[in-house]
Amino acid sequence: MxxxxxxxxxxxxxGAVLVGFAAFAWPQEQRSTPSDPRAITYQQIELFAEIFARAQRDYVVPIDEREAMSAAINGMLTSLDPHSGYLDxxxxxxxxxxxxxxxxxxxxxxxxxxxxxxxxxxxxxxxxxxxxxxxxxxxxxxxxxxxxxxxxxxxxxxxxxxxxxxxxxxxxxxxxxxxxxxxxxxxxRPRIVSWRKEDDNIAYIRVSTFNERTGALLEDALSAIGREIGPRPRGLVLDLRNNGGGLLDEAVKVADFFLSGGEVVSTQGRRPIDVERRNASRAEVFKDVPIVVLINGGSASASEIVAGALQDRGRALVIGTTSFGKGSVQSVIPLGADRGAIRLTTARYYTPAGRSIQALGIEPDLMVTQVRLTEEELARIRRFSEADLPHAMQNENGEQRNGSRMPDEQPPEDYEGTDFQLERALAVLKEGQAALSRIAMRRDNAG
Known part of the structure; x- marks a missing residue:
């Protein structure tokens, strides 16, 4: 997997379609008694077989049986949650x-x-x-x-x-x-990792997705920063805005660059024993150099793992708007030659502090919007999240995504720049430790 x-x-x-289904009828000797808890399931399978046969026989035109079966199976999987499905x-x-x-x-x-x-x-x-x-x-x-x-x-x-x-x-x-x-x-061909030097020897790093190349490309970028700026940049901005996620292993690799050992993320499957902890294992780059992570409502999944790990471990301040809130892990399970695979939600993930962000998202330490918002626009942003997807899993702690609140900062009415969130991140790093401590204190008091 x-x-x-x-x-x-x-x-x-x-997402895709399944090309077959097993048997529609159970042998008589295997049928369950009414006291068997599986009886209802078997009865529903028989009901499905009867409906399928009726459609085959009586529908106004001949049906595409393969397509009909695919739709039924895909419907079953997508009813579980928005991220499970079949891959032909x-x-x-x-x-x-x-x-x-x-x-x-x-x-x-x-x-x-x-x-x-x-x-x-x-x-x-x-x-x-x-x-x-x-x-x-x-x-x-x-x-x-x-x-x-x-x-x-x-x-x-x-x-x-x-x-x-x-x-x-x-x-x-x-x-x-x-x-x-x-x-x-x-x-x-996604531009997965890019970087540039900002004023005052601050390095800006953009990570757009997490695929098999992300960790290696980030390592190349960090080496280039070390060569051009030196071993101690004044600060780093890690931009994860509109990064929809990707591979769990690559998220761990990215966080690992900025942590000295310790936990990055843990996952919990269906059974209590199905717990896995992923730890940082390499030497931290640019140790003690301040870091700001930028997120927004389009930052999902693997992005939230990285932001949550650096936030919980006190390694970075998070600036922007609340992230998407996808706190589940999907495993791709091959079904054998020429049968495709299923993508199935098999675990939830947790930040180092034990937080599940499923349906909640990562809340920034400093909420900064890219444009000035009215109350109506703020409500629209609040509705764009994992929690609002059909069949989305609820947070297992019963917590709800925080209601809309006006940001700590937003662009002035006469703002003529192009990226207010980035500008605020750079300003915080330029102001130095006093600004970082002030934002961290605000976060701790709020918590």
Whole structure:
């Protein structure tokens, strides 16, 4: 099994359909008695077989049996939670290609909500990103045909296509009329890790996703920072905004660079004994250099592991807005040759302080918005989270995502810059220890 922590990437990691089902009838000698707790399950399977046979015989036109079975099985899995599903052999191969770092598509992390495709986050420098698609947008039609009534798999398949071919999406954005945007499909080569030198020898590092190359590319970036800036930059900004997640192992590798031993994350499966702890194991780079982590509502899953680990361990201050709140681990379980795989939620994860962020998210130490917000806009942001997805798991502690509150800081009315959150992160690092301590004290008092 391979642990994953990600949404669905168009053209890459795709929800899919199952191509078969076992027996529809149980041998008479194996049928359960009414006192057997499995009796109801067996009766439901027989009921399903009867309905399937009736549809085969009596539906107005011949049905595609394979497609009908796929829809039924996919419906079962997606009813468990938004992140479980079946991968047919083709989509299983797409998943393997996507996590290796290159695939074809539009570059969007998506899920399904209210019959429409909902954007979790666009990937950096992809057709979706360049077209201005935003987290929380709904895709309601493809090439003029409404999505309503389709499965996520159907919609994603429609958005696939050859490199260079155009596609028109109809976008519904709260507060705006529906609008069309035309994108051109391309091979997605995410710019996974990038960095640049800011004023006062501060290093800005952008991590856009967590695939098989993320840890190695971050190591290259940190080496380059050491060569250009030296062994003690004034500070580091680690930007995880709109990073929809990815591989658990890579999240651990990224956090490991900034921690001296100790726990990064733990996972808890169905049984009490199914506990696994992941610890930092390498020497910390840039020890004692202050770090600010940037997050927002598009920061999900693996991003939240990294932010939560550095926050809990007191290694970084987190600035931005509350993250998405995906605190579950999906394992990809191959089903054998030419049978694909299932993506199944098998565990929850916890930050080093034992926090489950499922349906809650990581709350920043300093809440800073990118644009000025009205109360209505703030409510819209609050609704864009894991907690609002159909069939989402609740937080096991019964906690609810915090209600909307106005940010600690937001851009002034006459702001003419392009990235207020980053500017505030840089300002905090330039102000030095006094500013860091002041924000940390505010966090501790709030907790």
């Amino acid at each position: 391979r642990p994953l922590l990600t949404g669905t990437a168009i053209g890459g990691v795709l 052999p083709e989509d299983f191969r797409s998943l393997q290609v996507a996590t290796s770092g290159e695939y074809g598509g539009l570059g969007i992390e998506v899920t399904m909500e209210d019959g429409f495709v909902k954007v979790i986050s666009p990937m950096d420098d992809t057709p979706a990103d360049r077209a201005g698609i935003q987290p929380g947008d709904y895709i309601t039609a493809i090439n003029g045909r409404a999505i309503l009534g389709q499965t996520l798999n159907d919609a994603v398949r429609e958005m696939r296509g050859e490199k260079g071919t155009p596609i028109e999406l109809t976008i519904l954005r709260e507060g705006s009329d529906p609008f069309q945007v035309t994108l051109v499909r391309e091979v997605i």
